[in-house]
Amino acid sequence: xxxxxxxxxxxxxxxxxxxxxxxxxxxxxxxxxxxxxxxxxxxxxxxxxxxxxxxxxxxxxxxxxxxxxxxxxxxxxxxxxxxxxxxxxxxxxxxxxxxxxxxxxxxxxxxxxxxxxxxxxxxxxxxxxxxxxxxxxxxxxxxxxxxxxxxxxxxxxxxxxxxxxxxxxxxxxxxxxxxxxxxxxxxxxxxxxxxxxxxxxxxxxxxxxxxxx
Numbered sequence: 001x002x003x004x005x006x007x008x009x010x011x012x013x014x015x016x017x018x019x020x021x022x023x024x025x026x027x028x029x030x031x032x033x034x035x036x037x038x039x040x041x042x043x044x045x046x047x048x049x050x051x052x053x054x055x056x057x058x059x060x061x062x063x064x065x066x067x068x069x070x071x072x073x074x075x076x077x078x079x080x081x082x083x084x085x086x087x088x089x090x091x092x093x094x095x096x097x098x099x100x101x102x103x104x105x106x107x108x109x110x111x112x113x114x115x116x117x118x119x120x121x122x123x124x125x126x127x128x129x130x131x132x133x134x135x136x137x138x139x140x141x142x143x144x145x146x147x148x149x150x151x152x153x154x155x156x157x158x159x160x161x162x163x164x165x166x167x168x169x170x171x172x173x174x175x176x177x178x179x180x181x182x183x184x185x186x187x188x189x190x191x192x193x194x195x196x197x198x199x200x201x202x203x204x205x206x207x208x209x210x211x212x213x
Contacts (some may be wrong), residue, residue, distance in 0.1 A: 024177030
């Protein structure tokens with residue numbers, strides 16, 4: 001019994017670590033401008049038009065959306081001038097939690113460069129209401145040298161292979177994060193803790209064997 005109890009405690013800690021999402025430090029959040037929602041069907045989502053005043057690294061994207069039901073998001077970064085897909089995640093499952101930020105996992109740093117216009121956000125495989133600003137044209141939002149246009153946004157379709165569809169006039173609400181140091185994925189934390197647990201059990205067994213010898 002003395003061997004099993006530590007195992008159960010370590011297993012509980014590992015399960016908890018696996019359920020806690022990593023959260024990067026917020027560098028950009030224009031949700032204070034949200035005054036409207038854009039109702040979209042599945043595989044039709046708006047992206048924010050983003051520029052930077054200096055090279056800026058990000059490692060997390062948040063999309064402000066109320067999904068119609070549980071579904072999947074792919075977080076994407078496009079070059080809005082060439083329509084090239086520069087970054088994309090695989091499908092990430094989300095519950096229907098109302099209008100709030102759905103966050104990507106923390107990923108390897110992606111550098112936003114000056115002179116490039118980016119389309120950033122997410123595409124959903126279910127319908128949703130996406131947070132936008134439709135009332136302050138000509139008044140872009142800037143935070144930490146990152147600017148979201150209020151005169152134009154891009155639209156993305158085709159969940160299987162995301163593709164830009166064209167633009168309309170509105171500011172799309174997004175959140176961009178950056179971690180000062182590398183942050184292990186939750187699954188990595190769980191494996192590390194599980195490894196510590198096994199090592200601890202092995203040491204305990206060796207001590208018990210020595211004490212009985």
